[in-house]
Amino acid sequence: MDTPHPLTAAYQLLAEDMTRFEETLGQALAPQQHYLSETEYELYRRGKKLRPILLxxxxxxxxxxxxxxxxxxxxxxxxxxxxxxATLIHDDIVDD
Structure with missing residues (x-):
């Protein structure tokens, strides 16, 4: 039996809000995309988004x-x- 992801209930409760969040995030990132590497861009798009969920x-x-x-x-x-x-990206830069 698969155990559901701990954030599944939050994602379901916030479905409409998260859709708006993703759209707004996409709009905010669009002008900056050429400054970001593919890896950095994916960090923005694929993270768990725990902090925004809590907010x-x-x-x-x-x-x-x-x-x-x-x-x-x-x-x-x-x-x-x-x-x-941004703090994750900065940390990676400092570590290099």
């Missing part, structure tokens, strides 16, 4: 049920993820 879950706790989160919350989640990945 979005926190926002969901205070949002009325059935109401979309404000754009500024989605942008904050994108900023948090971009900052996290």
């Amino acid at each position: 979005l879950l926190s926002a969901r706790l205070t949002a009325p049920e059935g109401v979309a989160l404000p754009d500024k919350v989605i942008r904050a989640a994108v900023s948090l993820e971009m900052l996290h990945v």
